[in-house]
Amino acid sequence: MIDEKELLPRILHGDLKAFEVLVKQYQGLVFHVVNRIINTKEDKEDICQEVFMKVHQHLHRFEYKSKLSTWIARIAYVTAINYCKKYSSDNIVAHPADIENYSFTEENPGKLLDKKDVTEYINRLIAQMPEQYRTVLTLFHLNEFSYQEIAEITGMPEGTVKSYLFRGRKLLKEKLSVYLKNELS
């Protein structure tokens, strides 16, 4: 674990080696956020790079009011969303509230998988979900952010975050139940 209070002043004084340490520390987090929002593999690395360029550019504005990881995740989220809005509007679903009636384009696990791999199946389902659900599920489960931190990152009210998380999991659980029943029968 890096000591941010020691590292950040070094970066602000132009120490690029120190910034490299920060990039290594948070590249996983940035990738997870970007990965869930952007579907094109080629764009992911470019957007991750862009995120860190922005982090470096605006680091002097970071005031330790939140965790550095929350602040970086917010930049990653906004950068990825803006990219989607600019280049691929298909990724942004306008009405994600109607998740109960959401239909997956590829939900037959038999067609998707050669072997029983729950994680792979779940990831494929998540990839087809509306962006808000993908982000909330990733931030909560993968990056272990709290509801409050997710609200801060995404700009959604905390209640909405809870609701997306609950309904997203419920939908995935229902699909997983069907999948497991099919596997057993």
Added chain:
Amino acid sequence: MKEMDDKKLQELLEKGLAGQKAGLSSEEAEELEVYSMLFEALGNEPVPDLPHDFAVKVTAKLRSRKQRMAETRFNGIVVFCCLFFGGSSIAAIIHFGGGEVIFGFISRYGTIFILGTILLLLIQYLDQKLVKQALLKGR
């Protein structure tokens, strides 16, 4: 399954109480099992699909951006100096007619002007060189 039951089961798992099946119906226990699998799958971290030298690439990009900015600043100052001195000279020549006064002025203080310009360019050159050295040290 009712929404309330799902909520209860999700809360149990969020609190890390997956093993607490006491008080749950067999249907709920079964659902809890599926939820446990789901939570485990959701927590499985995918390997970041980034090159191993990603951090180095980012800092290299930053370096080149900084260098570009420094070069632009240097070029801007050079252009400004050229325009300023060139323009001033032309304006003076035009204003003073034959330019005897300006030539007299230049012959008297010309050395100072030339040395001043050289000094300015030298400062810019050294600034560039030191910036490059500092960048190389940072690698």
